[in-house]
Amino acid sequence: MFKKLFAAVGVGGATVDTVLDNPQVVPGGTLSGVVCIKGGSVEQTIEYVDLVLMTEAEQEAGEDEIRVAHALGRFRASGALQIQAGQEQRLPFSFQLPLELPVNNATALTTPGAPYYPHIRAAVWVHTDLAIAAAIDAKDRDFLDVRPLPQMQALIAALGQLGYMHASTDVEIGTVRVNDIYSSLGCYQEFEFRPTQGGFGGLTGVQEVEVTCIPRPEGVHVLVEVDRRFRGDSYRALWMGPDWQRVDWATQLRQLIG
Incomplete structure (x- = not known):
């Protein structure tokens, strides 16, 4: 009797631990474990x-901005089951990650040759929800190390050639559009670049360049926002199709930024 009462308030109840096969993943890849x-x-x-x-994403709250936990997707590992006292059950799982998954691997997101890592605010994790009837649910959290797509790294390197260092990246609540393509996870990631002293950016009055990528199976749609001193923001779109590796992206970006 007392054991059941204690289990109902989370004392002596079932526990859960999710073990990932590999926490290092890429957008669109497979996450598996037990x-x-x-x-x-x-x-x-x-x-x-x-x-x-x-x-974790940034959300506007009146005149302020707050950081909130945002769900990107839910995957069912098991339906209803009985767990006996002291029994252990293992539930293997495997599911595909979304292509728009925020990326956060600092090394892979650093501008080649830069003396510092970008400031990354893009935590991604798997929250295991064990729903227990008439009791406090058991939960577990496992963080993911998400590497960027090679197209993203190509843009970071190209902007580095033009004198723009990757300074920070953040995830924001909302939807972004590139031409007729819309983001689909209820949030989007922005990569912020700042001109280095004596770099190309300083010659054009550019204070900041922000890049947002919307990956799709056919390629990556890219929105580039250029913030110029005294001239405000301007927006341009890029398309990284199947032949993206044969394109000189530094030249493309130089023409776009102006």
């Missing part, structure tokens, strides 16, 4: 086991 459930002191009914892909 959800390990261990029964507590009494038998319990598990209503479902969900894996929720999460990120």
Whole structure:
């Protein structure tokens, strides 16, 4: 009797631990692993086991900005099941990550030759939700190391050639559009570049360049926002198609930024 009461308030109830095969992933790749459930002191009914892909994003709140946890997708690892006292169950899983998954690997996002890493605010994790009937749910959190797509790295390198260093990246709540292509996760990632002293940017009055990528199976749609001193912002679009590796992106960006 007392064991059931304690389990209902989370004492001696079932626990969950998700073990990832490899926490280093890429957008559009596969995430796999095992959800390990261990029964507590009494038998319990598990209503479902969900894996929720999460990120932290910036959201406007009146005149302020706050950071919120934002769900990118939910994947069911198991439906209803019974877990006996002390029993261990292992639930293998595998699912495809979205192409628009925010990236956060500092080394891969650094401008080649730069003396510093960019400031990265793009945490991504898997939240394991173990829904237990008539009890406090058990939860687990596992962070992902997300490497950028090669197209993103090509843009970072090209901007570096023009004298713009990757300074920071953030995830923002909302939707962004590149021509007729819209982002689809309820948030989008911005890469911010600043001109280096004596670089090409300083000659054009550019204070900052912001890049947003919307990857699709056919290629990457890119929005470039240029913030010029005394002239405000301007927006341009780029398309990185199947032949993107044969394009001189430094020249393309130089013409675009002006």
